[in-house]
Amino acid sequence: MTWPPLRPELAGIEPYGAPQLPADRAPVQLNVNENPYGPSAECVADIARAVAEVAPTLNRYPDREFVALREALAAYLSRDGFRGSQARTSTTEISAEMVWAANGSNEVMLQLLQAFGGPGRTAVSFAPTYSMYPEYARDTATTWVMGRREEDFAIDLDHARAVVAEHRPSVVLLPSPNNPTGTALPPGTVTALCEAVGDDGIVVVDEAYGEFRRAGVASALELLPAHRNLVVTRTMSKAFAGAGLRLGYLAAHPAICDAIRVVRLPYHLSAVTQAAALAALRHAPELLGKVDELRVERDRTVAWLRAQGLEAADSDANFVLFGRFDDRHAVWQGLLDRGVLIRETGPDGWLRVSVGTAEEMAAFQDALLHVMKEI
Numbered sequence: 520m521t522w523p524p525l526r527p528e529l530a531g532i533e534p535y536g537a538p539q540l541p542a543d544r545a546p547v548q549l550n551v552n553e554n555p556y557g558p559s560a561e562c563v564a565d566i567a568r569a570v571a572e573v574a575p576t577l578n579r580y581p582d583r584e585f586v587a588l589r590e591a592l593a594a595y596l597s598r599d600g601f602r603g604s605q606a607r608t609s610t611t612e613i614s615a616e617m618v619w620a621a622n623g624s625n626e627v628m629l630q631l632l633q634a635f636g637g638p639g640r641t642a643v644s645f646a647p648t649y650s651m652y653p654e655y656a657r658d659t660a661t662t663w664v665m666g667r668r669e670e671d672f673a674i675d676l677d678h679a680r681a682v683v684a685e686h687r688p689s690v691v692l693l694p695s696p697n698n699p700t701g702t703a704l705p706p707g708t709v710t711a712l713c714e715a716v717g718d719d720g721i722v723v724v725d726e727a728y729g730e731f732r733r734a735g736v737a738s739a740l741e742l743l744p745a746h747r748n749l750v751v752t753r754t755m756s757k758a759f760a761g762a763g764l765r766l767g768y769l770a771a772h773p774a775i776c777d778a779i780r781v782v783r784l785p786y787h788l789s790a791v792t793q794a795a796a797l798a799a800l801r802h803a804p805e806l807l808g809k810v811d812e813l814r815v816e817r818d819r820t821v822a823w824l825r826a827q828g829l830e831a832a833d834s835d836a837n838f839v840l841f842g843r844f845d846d847r848h849a850v851w852q853g854l855l856d857r858g859v860l861i862r863e864t865g866p867d868g869w870l871r872v873s874v875g876t877a878e879e880m881a882a883f884q885d886a887l888l889h890v891m892k893e894i
């Protein structure tokens with residue numbers, strides 16, 4: 520028996536995490552899909568003021584139901600959540616009862632598995648997919664089943680329906696745009712999976728990168744009125760330039776939000792988080808102001824990589840999966856030696872680069888050209 524007396528299935532497992540290196544070792548940080556643009560001085564002052572306002576009451580617990588924040592998130596989603604959808608078919612108003620939030624959408628995901636997964640139940644995703652999902656399945660003792668995506672990273676409906684029919688999952692996890700490939704799912708795929716799963720489970724469309732979708736690519740928010748088993752998650756970490764804020768949220772049927780309240784920790788959103796997030800939401804136009812620029816830089820990066828004779832996956836996110844390399848680790852290391860930190864993730868031979876500022880992307884391109892000459 521080893522000590523400490525960990526659950527046997529956790530023994531020897533390394534904690535997950537992308538390498539975090541100090542700026543002097545890697546001045547160009549393009550590895551965790553952050554927004555490279557920080558808040559303005561005005562926004563910083565507003566956040567500081569909001570936190571100062573709640574500080575005198577920090578001896579009290581915060582609003583457990585975070586009503587004001589849910590209302591603000593619902594208003595934001597109703598107003599901006601569909602941005603980019605060409606043919607917005609529904610005029611969905613998202614109400615506060617349809618919104619839930621936690622410390623990052625990763626915590627939202629864990630809560631979903633705590634409430635809807637568990638022993639004797641199964642969660643399904645399609646590889647390549649977000650690397651955290653199997654960990655949440657493990658931590659909640661949910662059986663984990665991985666289907667597959669096609670060569671072009673799309674989901675084949677016959678395959679997906681067969682996986683659902685065989686395993687009867689209570690949770691299906693669909694990142695769209697997908698991490699690490701950047702692929703957005705067409706509404707037909709989400710609809711088909713919602714229908715296949717039915718009332719036996721929920722279908723979670725993880726739209727962490729939703730705001731970066733290319734023009735005309737729909738959001739699964741549009742499908743909410745048609746499917747009570749659909750959950751759409753979002754985050755303030757990526758487009759919203761608030762990774763340090765730790766605020767993720769979802770939109771779903773009010774009964775699903777209600778069910779999560781059973782498993783959430785009491786007062787899981789601190790008064791400081793609620794105040795800071797509310798202040799940041801008041802600055803949504805500014806914080807999201809660089810999204811269009813980042814989308815242009817993303818498309819430029821895809822085109823540039825292809826012009827170098829490399830493969831680059833079409834992307835609806837703020838990163839690009841590219842390759843393929845016989846020794847991707849050597850490429851990753853070569854870039855790091857030149858101060859550019861990207862991510863060694865995705866299928867064999869591929870690497871993922873986050874979209875930064877124009878200067879950062881120029882540094883990435885310059886470094887990659889040098890590395891490709893050497894390998």
Ligand SMILES: *Cc1c(COP(=O)(O)O)cnc(C)c1O
Pocket residue numbers: 552622623624625626649694697698725727753754755756757762766767
């Ligand atoms: C980055 C990311 C998230 C967001 O995580 P937070 O906990 O909100 O910071 C969620 N899903 C995917 C697929 C991601 O890549």
